[in-house]
Amino acid sequence: MKKTWKKWTAAAGAAVMALSLAACGSAGDGNASSKGAEKNADSVKSVAVHIPTAYDLPDAQQVEDAINKITEEKYKIHMDLNFVSTGNWQQQSNLLLTGDEADVIAVFGTPLTTYVKNGQLADLTDYYAGASDAFKKVWSEDALQGTSVKGKIYAIPNMRNFGNYFGLDIDEDIAAEFGIEDGQRLTMEEVDQFLRAAHEKYPDRYALAPQGGDCLIGQWSWDGLGDNKMVGVLPECGQTTEVQNLFDTDDFREFCNWSRSWYQDGLIMQDILSNTQSWQTMINNGQAIACLDNYGVNSLKGMIRTVILDKWAVANSYAELCYAINMNSKDKDAAWKTMEILYTDSDVSTLLNDGIEGTHYVKNEDGTISFPEGKTASDCGYGMADTYWITPYSANSLPLDVNGPDFFTDLTKFNEETLKSKAFGFSFDTTDVADQYTACCNVMDKYYKALMSGTVDPETTIAQADAEFEAAGLNDIITEKQKQLDEFLAQK
Structure with a gap:
């Protein structure tokens, strides 16, 4: 359910009161204390789980109740589900990790290494070592390298595409007119030819909508090494180990030259840096023809997806959205038990990811699900099925019709076959160059989107x-980043 801060504050106050009562009772009869502990061991434990959401979820309480009918009886765990909008996630999750209101929490928006450096996440290495066989079948130790810091596991990856194709999403009717098929591979020269021809035929539509609202696309063929500001990168899809200034790489300059020509010739909206419309809306309502995008194996209704860069994964791809246990959790054992449930129990996963059958989705004969007739993810009451990439482990649930019956099998194969950056598992620690990093981020904010667009x-x-x-000290940052990367590679 969508908890309010008022409730979280009250819960913290109740925890303080409980601690006070426990302290007062500690001097009492030893037998009474023993009996109380024995009773508590058999009782249901409440675990607060915090998950981002892209939609309002008015029916989340119904889903939580259905989940707890399973978990309370089967595992003696009560899941207190808390959904926070992605727009507010970073601020609220940072606040949550300063207290004990959250037990299991998504790591999203703030680097995993930042939380580890601040001592805010529990070390899960021993928990994983003692995990059930079912859990270890989900993620191997090799996979968990991506959510480890200095050899210790601090989070568990969620189920999504860890790499991306980079390509052009095109209105399917216009793509058909030009003979372009779904999955077709294009060079940048071929992209340029198509965009110009399509814009000439449809002059009232922008050839390219911006992917990020106010930026043509957020990233291309460079790996920021866990640094979303890209202050020092590995170009060539991470297939080099020399940290470089992004603006001086051939990859970046080539992309900017293409985008500059498209902008000057009117293929891109002239006020792109102040745009607030989503690219899907612009294509669906006839304002735009295509969009440069990064994506996995999922499909989009009304569009076809082409490939310019084959699938590849940045160094911190596993850590960009993962699930961890708050260091301040009052019961880390119960929190870990909840983590295992979320990753292994298919009934719980289906409820968490898809909602309640007949209310939030209907089953199709091919094994997929659809939203009820006349409903969408935004108005069905619980639209998490549309955001499978957010929850801990969606592969145990049912895929949406648009993605096809083999979606999660295909997604697993996609991840196995994705080219990984040579720095896979590495994430940059800015501590020793904090002032220079802040100054360089300001420079990046000033120029990056303008150049990319x-x-x-x-x-x-x-x-x-x-x-x-x-x-601003970029050379200091590159030197430090290279030093940390070299040390990381030497330990692999």
């Missing part, structure tokens, strides 16, 4: 940005 001249702007980077 083609609104400024690459040659002169990059020269100006590089001068500001040098003054």
